[in-house]
Amino acid sequence: MPELERHSFDVLVIGAGGAGLRAAIEAREHGMRTAVLCKSLFGKAHTVMAEGGVAAAMGNVNSNDNWQVHFRDTMRGGKFLNNWRMAELHAKEAPDRVWELETYGALFDRTEDGRISQRNFGGHEYPRLAHVGDRTGLELIRSLQQKVVSLQQDDLAETGDYESRLRVFQEFTVTDLVLDAGRVAGAFGYWRESGRFVLFEAPAVVLATGGIGKSFKVTSNSWEYTGDGHALALRAGASLINMEFVQFHPTGMVWPPSVKGILVTESVRGDGGVLRNSDGKRFMFDYVPEVFKDKYADNEAEADRWYTDPDTNRRPPELLPRDEVARAINSEVKAGRGSEHGGVFLDVSTRMPAEEIIRRLPSMHHQFKELADVDITAQPMEVGPTCHYVMGGVQVDPDTAASSVPGLFAAGEVSGGMHGSNRLGGNSLSDLLVFGRRAGAGAASYVAGLADRPVCSDEAVTGAERTAVAPFAGDGGENPYTLHMELQQAMNDLVGIIRRAEEMERAVERLDELKRRAASVVVEGHRQFNPGWHLALDLRNMLLVSECVARAALLRTESRGGHTRDDHPGMDAEWRRKLLVCRAPGGDVEVVEEPQAPIRPDLLALFERTELEKYLTAGELEA
Ligand code: FAD
Secondary structure (H helix, E strand, O other): OOOOOOEOEEEEEOOOOHHHHHHHHHHHOOOOEEEEEEEEOOOOHHHEEEEEEEOOOOOOOOOOHHHHHHHHHHHOOOOOOHHHHHHHHHHHHHHHHHHHHHHOOOOOEOOOOOOEEEOOOOOOOOHHHHEEOHHHEEEEEEHHOOOOOHHHHHHHHHHOOOOEEEEEEEOOEEEEEEEEEEEEEEEEEEEEEOEEEEEOOOOOEEEEEOHHHHHHOOOOOOOOOOOOOHHHHHHHHOOOOOOOOOOEEEEEEEOOHHOOOOOOHOOOOOOOOOEOOOOOOOOOHOOOOHHHOOOOOOOOOHHHHHOOOOOOOOOOOOOOOHHHHHHHHHHHHOOOOOOOOOOEEOOOOOOOOOHHHHHHHHHHHHHHHHHHHHHOOOOHHHHHHHEEEEEEEOOOOOOOOOOOOOOOOEOHEEEEEOOOOOOOOOHHHHHHHHHHHHHHHHHHHHHHHOOOOOOOOHHHHHHHHHHHHHHHHHHOEEOOHEEEEHHHHHHHHHOOEEOOOHHHHHHEEEEEEEEEEEEEEEOOOOOOOOHHHHHOOOOOOHHHHHHHHHHHHHHHOOOEEOEOOOOOOOOOHHHHHHEEEEEEEEHOOEEEEEEEEOOOOHHHOOOOOHHHHOOOOOHHHOO
């Protein structure tokens, strides 16, 4: 074997989406020698695909908005299962993180008086999403990258080397974390192009690897979202929470088949788009759940008046949280009132002049024209649910983003708790900024406080290398592509939007079988750009994480947010007090119930008692 390439840093950030970049900027600003690693090209992350906007209670469009209202909306959206401290920090700090982006060079759309414009989104009481048309994620990534470059220029001026304190390694996949006596010591991985192995020695690692959507067949997620960070954390001994909660975005494209699952932004509904079934009925009025009845209109006239007079009218039910809308679409299709290709109709063409649609939703206009030959200024779109986001992730300390493994931090979609059982649109981009910054600071202060640096032993490195090359030595003849397709189908069919015990039991059996077969996956050729090998390594992560989803979903015998049980349709206040915590000692997933920390009284006091009665147990209300 050629000699192993080695690098040494203080803080290693795995992932160059919004969370990773914000963490890296913070760690570097705290004086840490920081590296950012990403599987794809620098700049190509989920974050860049974000369309609608970043939620922050700046009150620019409606001055009644403030952090308390944002906190309340987030807790309601997550059906009170959220980690309340994370929801509090998020609501309080999001505005500063958005304004800070302007100092990095971001240019948001403006109100007429020149402030950052904010748009409506599901579950947000006031217009709250700062945006750049429907390409907000692009601006976010662009400005974070610009900040990285400007820090590198400062470093050049001071040290003569651009990369002396902040260096990016792109098209690089991390396959294992390296530990020293239970503490993080570094990470091991390979260059995707050459297949050559690299060891990064670092006492602190921030996981910012995004989601898990590629375990499902129909998804808005792209190829990189194979749950790597979730699996790395589990294998290192950290725990995952809320894994049963997977968000199915209500509006993905359903036709043609080659684009099934691609996202249709919620901004279409935020800006006035309505959902109709094959009878032409605006059906969402039939699906407003009891807990939201006082906030959502029960007739079209009031819903339409809300766009111009939100203070005296209730919101249109198309703007209910995503879990509610996705279930409603699912029910309409099941009842035989769906569109030709198994979706429903999302219409903006009858709601706004064509020029306005093109101005506000340029990407959607382009996407439907190019991919489906549909002109959204004249025709409705056909849409249906698509796996979009995982609420579950690494259990972290809210203030520092530290996991239970010393030196391991997590931020963004890979972390869990912030969104409870269901994330509100726009709350991910703000989450990335708030907790990315906190993770960078947390990692920096951890490193600063270390008495000695952990060491990557030869034994640990050899073990990681052996695991990485195992697929070349497989003798069972299993093909990684076949296994991946079978996994996606099983997750879609058995642990999808509507769940039943028997199906999830079958899913657990299927996953066991796939895991056994994956042990004899074989890939051909050599390590130089070999997508089959890459997939074989990703598959290990997808299987582990899917097992967490299926096992936790089977245990939670209630319906809440992104977890809908046909056999347990109601929400159960006793379950709100419990977290399902996944660990994988020795590689086998264990799921145990742990109590959820009670909400701090001053935060609870932000809600009316009548609302709390819908979520809390009698005992909690009396306490
Ligand atoms: P990501 O941006 O997903 O980045 C993950 C990074 O980790 C990538 O750089 C990847 O290459 C890297 N990585 C992964 N595994 C490895 C590995 N093993 N080794 C090395 N690197 C690795 N949210 C909103 O709030 N508002 C919106 O309008 C919005 N619109 C969306 C539209 C679409 C189409 C999609 C798919 C999502 C949208 N979301 C939106 C959700 C939001 O974009 C994501 O949740 C968020 O961007 C995740 O950011 P992140 O920083 O956690 O991870």
